[in-house]
Amino acid sequence: MERRLFLRCLGCGATATLLAQTELLPRALGGVQNACAFDYTKKLSSVEAWYYVKREGGGIECRLCPRRCVVTDLERGYCGVRETRGDIYYTLVYGLPCSLNIDPIEKKPLYHFYPGTTAFSLATAGCNANCKFCQNWEISQTRPEQTDNIDLPPQTIVDICNHRKVPSIAYTYSEPIIFFEYMYDTAKLGHEKGIRSVMITGGYIEKEPLKDLLQHLDAVKVDLKAIREQYYKDIVNAELKPVLDALVEIKRTGVWLEIVYLVVPTLNDSEEEFVELARWIKTNLGTDTPVHFSKFYPQYLLKNLPPTPTGTLEMARNICRAEGLEYVYLGNVPGHPAESTYCPKCNEVVIARRGYTILQVNLNNCRCSNCNNEIPGLF
Numbered sequence: 001m002e003r004r005l006f007l008r009c010l011g012c013g014a015t016a017t018l019l020a021q022t023e024l025l026p027r028a029l030g031g032v033q034n035a036c037a038f039d040y041t042k043k044l045s046s047v048e049a050w051y052y053v054k055r056e057g058g059g060i061e062c063r064l065c066p067r068r069c070v071v072t073d074l075e076r077g078y079c080g081v082r083e084t085r086g087d088i089y090y091t092l093v094y095g096l097p098c099s100l101n102i103d104p105i106e107k108k109p110l111y112h113f114y115p116g117t118t119a120f121s122l123a124t125a126g127c128n129a130n131c132k133f134c135q136n137w138e139i140s141q142t143r144p145e146q147t148d149n150i151d152l153p154p155q156t157i158v159d160i161c162n163h164r165k166v167p168s169i170a171y172t173y174s175e176p177i178i179f180f181e182y183m184y185d186t187a188k189l190g191h192e193k194g195i196r197s198v199m200i201t202g203g204y205i206e207k208e209p210l211k212d213l214l215q216h217l218d219a220v221k222v223d224l225k226a227i228r229e230q231y232y233k234d235i236v237n238a239e240l241k242p243v244l245d246a247l248v249e250i251k252r253t254g255v256w257l258e259i260v261y262l263v264v265p266t267l268n269d270s271e272e273e274f275v276e277l278a279r280w281i282k283t284n285l286g287t288d289t290p291v292h293f294s295k296f297y298p299q300y301l302l303k304n305l306p307p308t309p310t311g312t313l314e315m316a317r318n319i320c321r322a323e324g325l326e327y328v329y330l331g332n333v334p335g336h337p338a339e340s341t342y343c344p345k346c347n348e349v350v351i352a353r354r355g356y357t358i359l360q361v362n363l364n365n366c367r368c369s370n371c372n373n374e375i376p377g378l379f
């Protein structure tokens, strides 16, 4: 079936058609779609946005993320997907993802969250930051008029998950905070129908929307990009403090949390930073919070730097373990022993992995099969 025909099919609700479509999903939509030229005739949503205040004298102030954009009539916020018309603020991407796939949960990465299961993964155009190393800049740094969007309301996502027996939905690839209303409604509906939701995020969000959203999430993976404000200013174009606050709030609510730290050569890879990072996590989140050190590859605006040496990732891991963190992984290094989960008490492998594949699980009711030590997470 051609992609065009597949997309037309997605609009109809009959169960038989839905089953036929969902069989074709991974083939028809193979992941992140490239941005294309501006198309001003493209259908965008006009659903009123949440978390904004009207300003005296016109315009609005968006209170969704700490950027707090002030947006006048017919202008958009920094993320490019929220627009003022008159004195109403709208989200333009509700129900209009540009990227879909069914991924292993290990790809997010979430290592302590139902290992070996899959997640229906989606993203819209847009982002509230601009990381110089962004892997998905073709969708994160574009407008929804530039991406190939699909009409996919929350109900259809949940129906697809139920028919395909996909247990989780992942809001991922770009920055799901900027399609908050769509994510919230999908996660809420998913919970009503027995489908879990996970958010893969930079964590740059205001407190109130985060608290509201966490009621409908089962897990969050936060990309903590550095432990220094200067890096956030220079490389991410955002701020560290709100991200740290968000991490504490997620942990406080009990929603499952894992952290990824992309190690970028010369920019955030010093021993001192790894010590600071480990100590902050230990003090504020606890030693049982999984941390993934991920290998950087040159791309987007950081093509001048080399890939992260595996030795640097190992140093980061060793420092964190010496500081007491119990679950420290290496990412983007397929075949490395640090892809697997080890029991911190007896050091036996409790989940053996290679890349996104689970090779073996040695757990009994969330406990190490060897020494009965409890392993944190949802298994």
Ligand code: SF4
Pocket (backbone or CB within 6 Å): 062, 063, 064, 065, 066, 067, 068, 069, 076, 077, 078, 079, 080, 082, 127, 128, 177, 178
């Ligand atoms: S969500 Fe978008 S519009 Fe709102 S403050 Fe953040 S960047 Fe600005």
